[in-house]
Amino acid sequence: MTISRGPSLERFADSRSLSLGVELELQIVNQHDYDLTPAAKDLLRLMGKYKLPGNVTPEITESMIELCTGVCDNHTQVLSQLTETRDALVACAAQLNVGLCGGGTHAFQDWSQRRIFDKPRFHEVAALYGYLSKQFTIFGQHVHIGCPGPDQALVLLHGLSRFIPHLIALSASSPFVQGTDTGFQSARLNSVFAFPLSGRAPFVNRWDDFLVYFDKMARTGVVRSMKDFYWDIRPKPEFGTIEVRVLDTPLTIEKAAALAGYIQCLARWLRIEKPFEPQEDDYLPYTFNRFQACRFGLDGTFVDPSTGEHRRLRDDIEASLQALEIHAMELGAEDALRYLRKELAGAGNDASWLRGVHAREQLLPEVVRQQCRRWAGDSP
Amino acid sequence: MTEIAGYLHLDRWPPQPGLVFWLALTLVSGALLGGAVFRFLGLPRIVGYSAAGMVVAALGVGLSDGQLHGTDRLIVDLAMALLLFELGSRVSLRWLRVNPALLLTSAAESLLTFGAVFAAMRWYGLELHLAMAGAALFGVSAGAVIGRVATEFKTAGQVTERAIVLSALNTLYAVLLLKLVIGWLHVDQRSDWIEGVALPVYTFVGSVLVAGLLASLVGWVLRRFDLKEENAVLLLLGLVLLALTTARMFALSTLLVPLLAGVMLRNASDRPCIWPRHFGTAGGVLVLMLFVIVGAAWSFEALAAGIAVALLLLGVRALTKSLVLVGLARVSGIDARQGFALAMCLTPVSATSLILLAELQATHPTIAAPLTPVLLAMLAVMALLGPVLVQGGLRIAGEHRPPERTTSQQKSALEQTT
Numbered sequence: 001m002t003i004s005r006g007p008s009l010e011r012f013a014d015s016r017s018l019s020l021g022v023e024l025e026l027q028i029v030n031q032h033d034y035d036l037t038p039a040a041k042d043l044l045r046l047m048g049k050y051k052l053p054g055n056v057t058p059e060i061t062e063s064m065i066e067l068c069t070g071v072c073d074n075h076t077q078v079l080s081q082l083t084e085t086r087d088a089l090v091a092c093a094a095q096l097n098v099g100l101c102g103g104g105t106h107a108f109q110d111w112s113q114r115r116i117f118d119k120p121r122f123h124e125v126a127a128l129y130g131y132l133s134k135q136f137t138i139f140g141q142h143v144h145i146g147c148p149g150p151d152q153a154l155v156l157l158h159g160l161s162r163f164i165p166h167l168i169a170l171s172a173s174s175p176f177v178q179g180t181d182t183g184f185q186s187a188r189l190n191s192v193f194a195f196p197l198s199g200r201a202p203f204v205n206r207w208d209d210f211l212v213y214f215d216k217m218a219r220t221g222v223v224r225s226m227k228d229f230y231w232d233i234r235p236k237p238e239f240g241t242i243e244v245r246v247l248d249t250p251l252t253i254e255k256a257a258a259l260a261g262y263i264q265c266l267a268r269w270l271r272i273e274k275p276f277e278p279q280e281d282d283y284l285p286y287t288f289n290r291f292q293a294c295r296f297g298l299d300g301t302f303v304d305p306s307t308g309e310h311r312r313l314r315d316d317i318e319a320s321l322q323a324l325e326i327h328a329m330e331l332g333a334e335d336a337l338r339y340l341r342k343e344l345a346g347a348g349n350d351a352s353w354l355r356g357v358h359a360r361e362q363l364l365p366e367v368v369r370q371q372c373r374r375w376a377g378d379s380p
Numbered sequence: 381m382t383e384i385a386g387y388l389h390l391d392r393w394p395p396q397p398g399l400v401f402w403l404a405l406t407l408v409s410g411a412l413l414g415g416a417v418f419r420f421l422g423l424p425r426i427v428g429y430s431a432a433g434m435v436v437a438a439l440g441v442g443l444s445d446g447q448l449h450g451t452d453r454l455i456v457d458l459a460m461a462l463l464l465f466e467l468g469s470r471v472s473l474r475w476l477r478v479n480p481a482l483l484l485t486s487a488a489e490s491l492l493t494f495g496a497v498f499a500a501m502r503w504y505g506l507e508l509h510l511a512m513a514g515a516a517l518f519g520v521s522a523g524a525v526i527g528r529v530a531t532e533f534k535t536a537g538q539v540t541e542r543a544i545v546l547s548a549l550n551t552l553y554a555v556l557l558l559k560l561v562i563g564w565l566h567v568d569q570r571s572d573w574i575e576g577v578a579l580p581v582y583t584f585v586g587s588v589l590v591a592g593l594l595a596s597l598v599g600w601v602l603r604r605f606d607l608k609e610e611n612a613v614l615l616l617l618g619l620v621l622l623a624l625t626t627a628r629m630f631a632l633s634t635l636l637v638p639l640l641a642g643v644m645l646r647n648a649s650d651r652p653c654i655w656p657r658h659f660g661t662a663g664g665v666l667v668l669m670l671f672v673i674v675g676a677a678w679s680f681e682a683l684a685a686g687i688a689v690a691l692l693l694l695g696v697r698a699l700t701k702s703l704v705l706v707g708l709a710r711v712s713g714i715d716a717r718q719g720f721a722l723a724m725c726l727t728p729v730s731a732t733s734l735i736l737l738a739e740l741q742a743t744h745p746t747i748a749a750p751l752t753p754v755l756l757a758m759l760a761v762m763a764l765l766g767p768v769l770v771q772g773g774l775r776i777a778g779e780h781r782p783p784e785r786t787t788s789q790q791k792s793a794l795e796q797t798t
Contacts, residue, residue, distance in 0.1 A: 013487060030536060030541070031472060031475075031650055032470055032541075032652070033654050034652055035536075035539065037536045038536060038537050038779070039537065039538065042537075042538050042713065042714065045715065046704075077498055077536075092713075094475075094478045094479070095478060095479045095713045096479075096538060096713055097472060097475040097478075097479070097541055219576075363651070363652070365652040365654060366651050366652055369651070371649060
């Protein structure tokens, strides 16, 4: 059936099943009061002399920069690529006297002060969304998982949706926004919710059905490309992947690589063991679970969509780590799961670490400074 | 009339406005003009402050002799102390270590400017002693203007950061250079080796000690007090002023003490040191008055006498700085355009030169006298132009925040999007 005269989706590209790619949005701060500072252009110029496995690109505001890995096979490769790019970035940043750090939000930046990067698309977005686009000065990690075909991609997408709360709780690193403790562990996602077309993807399991949905949406004039959907997980036909977008940028590359490894294991488990059949009703407690994870992190409540049972997220994550063990061995991701286990048993997620530093130091710029040190790999 | 005045219990007729009256009038006219140039012309407020001072001088009641006396000197010293302390606290020694090309840029920019000014003065036929002192006086950049414009427009980026660091270091070199020149003059003119060596050493060591004390006290306040409370900010302001008056009591450098204290504070610990700009409203008043006073430091006679040399030296300065900063831009990690913007920021001349002149005046009035009209002419040229140059430099570098887009522009962009 053809209803569209407008934009249409490109063909779903071929990609290696379970291949991995990681994108990280980073904060650029000055080293005087540790507020965000516009230095993306200068950093990119200096980065030009490095030959890197992935890529470094500008983001919507000039105090933000994105780095990504190439297509990787496993956790080890992700970590080594991230290390190489991180080290180059940190060296360039030192030359400019700026700091780089992870974290889903900047702790005290004033969004009205941000400058939009000079690129037509960014100015369009800024004009359309007004203050939301500057409030969108938030920093996330995106993980791509390669899929053998578009139908498999959609099945994987809906299967992984059940673990969105887990991923939010593990990665949460944005308790502070504009100088105050929000009470949330991931306040970043609250900013994403403000956008139309955020949240979950529609429950369709076949690519043909998805194309029909897309054409209908395109006909309404609301969307022109996949980029207009701010879903938690969305297909990326261009790469032949699905893209998990709920993670806050972690404070260290080790954590970023561990999260990517965990997602890869989940994908393999879902694909091979098919532990449950994804269905529309899985989404009944979706927003409840998501809220619990954003607000309370690992101590949030998780409602099992199939049984309706209430559990602590922490326990459900433990259970998932158990189930993934054999897949971690197959994928060489044991270190990734070990890293997450250690965090669960110890200090908790990055949001807890940030709150701990703030309780001790009572000065948000000092918190950001220590974030920069962690990102640079200087402190544990 | 006098009888009526007596009846009304007026002490004197005609009434005598006192110091406070003039200070208040300065504040009112400075603030009005500053507000006006900012609102209607989009220029830094200090252009208005300086304009107020220029009007005062044009009426013949300015600092026509270029000498800072009594209250004027006090206000200039206090305000400069606040600005230089802020400037110094942005100098990260680690940055200079990681990026040695920046340190090289700083040394080249300052030394070549001093040298070029010296050479130009000699070429113009001025005698050796004048040219040596002039190198420091006319080679120093205007840290106050840079610091003030950058904080006023909340600019951020490489040019802002580097202009602050380079002007702080340049001020440091110029003060040291002048001390050395003064020492040398003692030796050369009076063969007084003891005074020639002891005086610069005393000033330097004494200034370092007072600066160290100030830095540690401020560091202590920043750790112990909540700067969200106005009271703590007043405490900080009090400390800076106390250190400055101590420096004056012991005839130490009023430029070196606050500047070094800022540098020491910044580099003593990694913990960020943050306080409200100019230490709150009280500091803001001082800064306003500083620019009014510096704006008033000229006269038509001085302008006529000194303008030729002044223009020559301003040109030489601008050229030297542009060549060095554009030339060394790439190696230090910025592009040529940013290098040029940086040169624009470092071109103005302001209160620092006036204070250096006052220091020279104190020991060698015969050398200070012929330099005075040149400096006054420079200040007259740069009073309004200086802040505009800094703003222009920051704008070229794209670090000056552009005005928010208007609603109609937003709408048209929106229509294009959908």
